[in-house]
Amino acid sequence: xxxxxxxxxxxxxxxxxxxxxxxxxxxxxxxxxxxxxxxxxxxxxxxxxxxxxxxxxxxxxxxxxxxxxxxxxxxxxxxxxxxxxxxxxxxxxxxxxxxxxxxxxxxxxxxxxxxxxxxxxxxxxxxxxxxxxxxxxxxxxxxxxxxxxxxxxxxxxxxxxxxxxxxxxxxxxxxxxxxxxxxxxxxxxxxxxxxxxxxxxxxxxxxxxxxxxxxxxxxxxxxxxxxxxxxxxxxxxx
Amino acid sequence: xxxxxxxxxxxxxxxxxxxxxxxxxxxxxxxxxxxxxxxxxxxxxxxxxxxxxxxxxxxxxxxxxxxxxxxxxxxxxxxxxxxxxxxxxxxxxxxxxxxxxxxxxxxxxxxxxxxxxxxxxxxxxxxxxxxxxxxxxxxxxxxxxxxxxxxxxxxxxxxxxxxxxxxxxxxxxxxxxxxxxxxxxxxxxxxxxxxxxxxxxxxxxxxxxxxxxxxxxxxxxxxxxxxxxxxxxxxxxxxxxxxxxxxxxxxxxxxxxxxxxxxxxxxxxxxxxxxxxxxxxxxxxxxxxxxxxxxxxxxxxxxxxxxxxxxxxxxxxx
Numbered sequence: 001x002x003x004x005x006x007x008x009x010x011x012x013x014x015x016x017x018x019x020x021x022x023x024x025x026x027x028x029x030x031x032x033x034x035x036x037x038x039x040x041x042x043x044x045x046x047x048x049x050x051x052x053x054x055x056x057x058x059x060x061x062x063x064x065x066x067x068x069x070x071x072x073x074x075x076x077x078x079x080x081x082x083x084x085x086x087x088x089x090x091x092x093x094x095x096x097x098x099x100x101x102x103x104x105x106x107x108x109x110x111x112x113x114x115x116x117x118x119x120x121x122x123x124x125x126x127x128x129x130x131x132x133x134x135x136x137x138x139x140x141x142x143x144x145x146x147x148x149x150x151x152x153x154x155x156x157x158x159x160x161x162x163x164x165x166x167x168x169x170x171x172x173x174x175x176x177x178x179x180x181x182x183x184x185x186x187x188x189x190x191x192x193x194x195x196x197x198x199x200x201x202x203x204x205x206x207x208x209x210x211x212x213x214x215x216x217x218x219x220x221x222x223x224x225x226x227x228x229x230x231x232x233x234x235x236x237x238x
Numbered sequence: 239x240x241x242x243x244x245x246x247x248x249x250x251x252x253x254x255x256x257x258x259x260x261x262x263x264x265x266x267x268x269x270x271x272x273x274x275x276x277x278x279x280x281x282x283x284x285x286x287x288x289x290x291x292x293x294x295x296x297x298x299x300x301x302x303x304x305x306x307x308x309x310x311x312x313x314x315x316x317x318x319x320x321x322x323x324x325x326x327x328x329x330x331x332x333x334x335x336x337x338x339x340x341x342x343x344x345x346x347x348x349x350x351x352x353x354x355x356x357x358x359x360x361x362x363x364x365x366x367x368x369x370x371x372x373x374x375x376x377x378x379x380x381x382x383x384x385x386x387x388x389x390x391x392x393x394x395x396x397x398x399x400x401x402x403x404x405x406x407x408x409x410x411x412x413x414x415x416x417x418x419x420x421x422x423x424x425x426x427x428x429x430x431x432x433x434x435x436x437x438x439x440x441x442x443x444x445x446x447x448x449x450x451x452x453x454x455x456x457x458x459x460x461x462x463x464x465x466x467x468x469x470x471x472x473x474x475x476x477x478x479x480x481x482x483x484x485x486x487x488x489x490x491x492x493x494x495x496x497x498x499x500x501x502x503x504x505x506x507x508x509x510x511x512x513x514x515x516x517x518x519x520x521x522x523x524x525x526x527x528x529x530x531x532x533x534x535x536x537x538x539x540x541x542x543x544x545x546x547x548x549x550x551x552x553x554x555x556x
Binding site for chain 1: 395
């Protein structure tokens with residue numbers, strides 16, 4: 001598995017990809033610094049939490065960056081027709097999918113978790129409970145989106161297009177308008193984790209119970225991982 | 239009896255390592271491979287056919303990269319699809335020349351060796367790279383390679399685990415004449431060890447130089463299979479148009495028309511002769527002799543319908 005993991009890290013670490021990722025993940029940090037400069041040393045209010053953490057970090061930056069990185073884990077190999085190098089090896093398919101997913105998680109997680117940590121550290125003046133809550137919520141969000149988008153990259157050559165529709169229509173629009181959709185919203189799972197770890201965060205919102213969110217998150221992660229392995233077993237490899 | 243039926247009977251009786259039974263593959267309404275059956279034994283087998291005939295689809299199904307729509311394929315008696323353990327005994331080089339541009343050649347071969355569980359990896363990698371004569375370029379990124387070098391490094395990666403079966407799709411694409419000779423020697427020595435080599439090509443001469451056995455694929459069907467020389471003999475017996483340029487076309491035409499195997503001789507307006515022969519071997523032998531007798535100097539002899547399409551068309555029509 002080490003060979004596939006190292007290959008994936010290298011494939012996903014192109015200069016332009018990393019530069020764009022760096023710029024995107026710097027935006028919440030810049031917003032955190034700006035907020036501190038304007039508001040001074042006080043616990044961020046609901047506006048900051050809604051705009052910077054929910055709207056920008058959990059709603060846009062995390063899903064966009066994981067979409068760009070995770071969907072490329074397989075789709076680049078399919079487009080370049082190099083995937084056969086891996087599938088024509090005497091290793092089970094899960095030993096290809098798992099290191100691909102771990103590679104995507106490593107690259108996107110390195111940027112996004114660091115961004116979440118620095119943003120919350122600056123905005124919450126180093127309040128460790130809040131910082132860890134935001135960082136953990138971001139990490140779980142990265143894992144879930146990565147599992148989903150790795151599968152998307154295997155299913156279609158238009159993974160970015162479908163991914164954007166999902167992010168902006170399902171997570172952005174429907175999950176905000178229709179309360180029932182929250183139960184199937186990865187963004188909501190992420191915010192729930194933040195709130196459950198530090199109840200000062202998003203204190204005016206309603207969240208699912210810890211058990212439900214944990215079960216749902218594990219189920220989503222495992223289902224899309226299993227679907228990716230199944231897809232790689234059944235597809236015609238170009 | 240058709241030509242294909244005649245030649246299908248020429249297959250020997252040693253044990254087959256690849257068995258293709260009534261295999262078809264269709265994409266929507268388009269049939270790419272239709273009810274094809276054959277067996278492949280150790281030695282070099284050429285999969286020959288014009289572009290778009292279904293060779294690549296067939297090879298992809300044999301390797302397990304693509305599923306069959308109908309029929310059955312076994313390699314060493316086992317179904318190849320979703321049977322990853324078989325790949326420790328199979329080496330596949332696809333027609334696509336794309337490589338990991340950022341990766342050094344040696345790292346690529348090493349990675350493929352790791353994935354295939356090769357023991358004594360470094361020695362195996364060095365040996366494979368030396369086999370394709372690329373030791374000097376082994377530490378350069380493959381993005382800097384020429385097309386021929388990429389092909390050779392891909393071949394090294396295919397050979398690194400010393401597979402019992404080599405499946406090569408259009409392997410000589412991009413190779414210069416020296417590389418072709420090297421490549422041919424390499425495959426021949428591989429086959430001499432009792433291993434199985436299957437290579438596809440749309441170039442008749444390429445397969446002729448390498449393969450003991452030929453599978454002719456036309457329009458997704460097996461048009462003929464068996465010993466290359468039997469197929470070649472059948473090709474020699476077909477009606478053949480040949481253009482002959484000489485310094486005295488009318489004298490040469492008069493001499494040629496007396497040959498029994500010649501159906502027609504036309505002297506064109508530009509002074510060139512177009513000969514229709516039923517036995518091209520006979521024409522090859524008789525033309526120089528007749529020209530010498532008639533004291534005619536032959537400047538050029540050019541087959542007009544030697545394309546694979548016309549050859550296959552003839553074989554399929556039987």
